Amino acid sequence: MNYKHPKSLKNVKNTYCPGCGHGIIHRLFAEIVDELDIRENIIAVAPVGCAVFGYFYWDFDTTEAAHGRPPAVATALKRVMPDKIVTTYQGDGDLAAIGGNELLHTANRGENITIFFVNNSCYGMTGGQMAPTTLLGQKTTTTSTGRTTLDGYPIKVCELLSAIQAVAYIERTSLHSPEHIIKTKKAMKKALQNQIDEKGFSFVEILSMCPTAWKESPINSIKKIENEIQQEFKLGIYKDIL
């Protein structure tokens, strides 16, 4: 067996549901921290949401912020300790709903931080309510007959941020195949390398599965990303000033 457990990932069982994308992204994050040799130097800010317990799984310094406030906490950490590599890891409820304002202003200040945005098109932790990223027609516990435009349209965060002058790098990736997981890792690594090179605000959105809230099997959840979600949220690089 050629299995190498990342030093930056604790060897414990996680509490994520079968087929959830958080475990994959946690592992990619830990592998990258090892590869860039920044384990002693990174501070991650965990969100309110399913990934609130990131600090149980990542074996590096992690703190916690109030719902939606990781970009503000990350700003403070980075400004006080500019030599640290500071990242946030946030879901769509955390980042695009309650934390939308924090995000826009942090991006607009061009803070030299890295944001990992996990878009699973719902509020996973609290039982699958509608998020700003929920697709039109998608059934959630608060849109039981499907989201309509009365609830607004899906908010496309990468497109929104690409209008902000101070932003350095934005990419949207997905977890729906091994090829896309590899691309996700590449984007996450670049976003962290940008911070090391002091290139500025870097943002990676990752389309991720939530089989429990979607009431789909893990396999059908992957197909849902492939056939529906990525049609709405187009993958690719939205900004790269470098």
Ligand SMILES: Cc1ncc(C[n+]2csc(CCOP(=O)(O)OP(=O)(O)O)c2C)c(N)n1
């Ligand atoms: C101020 C505040 N409002 C509401 C909540 C309840 N709450 C906990 S997690 C969550 C949604 C998280 O969804 P998301 O950010 O999409 O992450 P996911 O769980 O899907 O990974 C909400 C509304 C809270 N903890 N604090």
